[in-house]
Amino acid sequence: MRGESSGNIRKREGISEATIRRLSNYYRILEDLEQEEVATISSEELAQRYGTTSAQVRKDFSSFGSFGRRGLGYRVAGLMENIGSILGIDRSWQLVLVGAGHLGHALYQYEEFHKQNFHIAAVFDSNNKKVGRKWGELTIKPMSELAATVEKFQVRIGVIAVPPKSGQAVADRLVEAGVEGILNFAPVKLKEPDRVFIRNVNLSIAMESLSYSLSKGRKLKPF
Amino acid sequence: MRGESSGNIRKREGISEATIRRLSNYYRILEDLEQEEVATISSEELAQRYGTTSAQVRKDFSSFGSFGRRGLGYRVAGLMENIGSILGIDRSWQLVLVGAGHLGHALYQYEEFHKQNFHIAAVFDSNNKKVGRKWGELTIKPMSELAATVEKFQVRIGVIAVPPKSGQAVADRLVEAGVEGILNFAPVKLKEPDRVFIRNVNLSIAMESLSYSLSKGRKLKPF
DNA sequence: AGATGTGAAAGTTTTCACAGCC
DNA sequence: GGCTGTGAAAACTTTCACATCT
Numbered sequence: 001m002r003g004e005s006s007g008n009i010r011k012r013e014g015i016s017e018a019t020i021r022r023l024s025n026y027y028r029i030l031e032d033l034e035q036e037e038v039a040t041i042s043s044e045e046l047a048q049r050y051g052t053t054s055a056q057v058r059k060d061f062s063s064f065g066s067f068g069r070r071g072l073g074y075r076v077a078g079l080m081e082n083i084g085s086i087l088g089i090d091r092s093w094q095l096v097l098v099g100a101g102h103l104g105h106a107l108y109q110y111e112e113f114h115k116q117n118f119h120i121a122a123v124f125d126s127n128n129k130k131v132g133r134k135w136g137e138l139t140i141k142p143m144s145e146l147a148a149t150v151e152k153f154q155v156r157i158g159v160i161a162v163p164p165k166s167g168q169a170v171a172d173r174l175v176e177a178g179v180e181g182i183l184n185f186a187p188v189k190l191k192e193p194d195r196v197f198i199r200n201v202n203l204s205i206a207m208e209s210l211s212y213s214l215s216k217g218r219k220l221k222p223f
Numbered sequence: 224m225r226g227e228s229s230g231n232i233r234k235r236e237g238i239s240e241a242t243i244r245r246l247s248n249y250y251r252i253l254e255d256l257e258q259e260e261v262a263t264i265s266s267e268e269l270a271q272r273y274g275t276t277s278a279q280v281r282k283d284f285s286s287f288g289s290f291g292r293r294g295l296g297y298r299v300a301g302l303m304e305n306i307g308s309i310l311g312i313d314r315s316w317q318l319v320l321v322g323a324g325h326l327g328h329a330l331y332q333y334e335e336f337h338k339q340n341f342h343i344a345a346v347f348d349s350n351n352k353k354v355g356r357k358w359g360e361l362t363i364k365p366m367s368e369l370a371a372t373v374e375k376f377q378v379r380i381g382v383i384a385v386p387p388k389s390g391q392a393v394a395d396r397l398v399e400a401g402v403e404g405i406l407n408f409a410p411v412k413l414k415e416p417d418r419v420f421i422r423n424v425n426l427s428i429a430m431e432s433l434s435y436s437l438s439k440g441r442k443l444k445p446f
Numbered sequence: 447a448g449a450t451g452t453g454a455a456a457g458t459t460t461t462c463a464c465a466g467c468c
Numbered sequence: 469g470g471c472t473g474t475g476a477a478a479a480c481t482t483t484c485a486c487a488t489c490t
Contacts, residue, residue: 088438103329112427199429204335215311294468
């Protein structure tokens, strides 16, 4: 049993994407602090490291519970547990990755995924020339084995790293195979049933925001 | 007084990151519409394609000008010109890419960049084994040539696709070489002078938001 | 004393609703 | 009639400021 850290998780109404993104970022800072063997941190210090205000930090946490101790701040380890549990990275997630191109390979070796318990169970590609190649211990599989693999490893998340024209078809097959969430790197708007959670990552949107700032010479209000 | 059917661009106070992101997305939809040879679109149709409301669409445009015609909607071509000009993708941008790994290669061949006039002038890597290799017509260069290349091609944007531990050093060299904006794919918080525009793309933050949704069974308010 | 947690205030963004033009 | 552009209202987010706890 534990019971040391004060924070039992509670409330959870109307959480916004922005709050969750900040929690992810706080978590990264906490990983660094743990490395530096810092045991305790105040909302003010955490805010400064991230570039926000202490009130924002405390408000973000307060949607989920009371994780700190008045007069003392937050224990780094306890706060990581609490945020990890909110984000759902306190367990291991099995993924399937579709698309064995360069982007797929970059994701396969992306350290952040490993650190946070996202585990790629299998890689698929529709190109027969790629099928059978090895990435470390993984062998690239044909799409025909997708459904069986999803079932076998109880995969809940599919990652799409294919060109835009095949994105929708891949998403359909993932959903058919039973995944509940999709992380989509293909620059295409996917249409899937409402029960499927979809997150899109578009590698060029941040570039356009940069060209906006450079051509107009103006900063943007934060994201 | 009379008007400005193809809308001259005006206002520009307190534009938020969110507005610019939506403009990028509208632009993509307009590219599709152009392909489909649709000449005109209403705020309502555009909103439906994107998944927002017509009021949001009109409000987004109204920060910059009057691009439509009452009773008729927006001409696709004209709207693309206006949004393109706002985003600064109505001109060609020269980039340097640092990091010739799989992510770098994925970015090099990413079609969206080419379509939107982002042109990779040169690729650099600090690993001597990679220097000299060819990617299409590009030859991977050593870091020692960075400053000269930035000057020669009048490069204003640097793209960082290296592991986190070298991210800060690469950013420093880019700034020293004279770039004004950085698109950073390394999961590290960069410290650079205020005049340098920085945009971070973290490939795993969207994954964490997905694991939040899956583990809690709840959608998030949009981003 | 020191720092959290949180209502209330301030600020920002989105939605409403309609005047104005096609 | 159709649809934009925009003030005003509603909803949401961030900041303030202080009671509360260690």
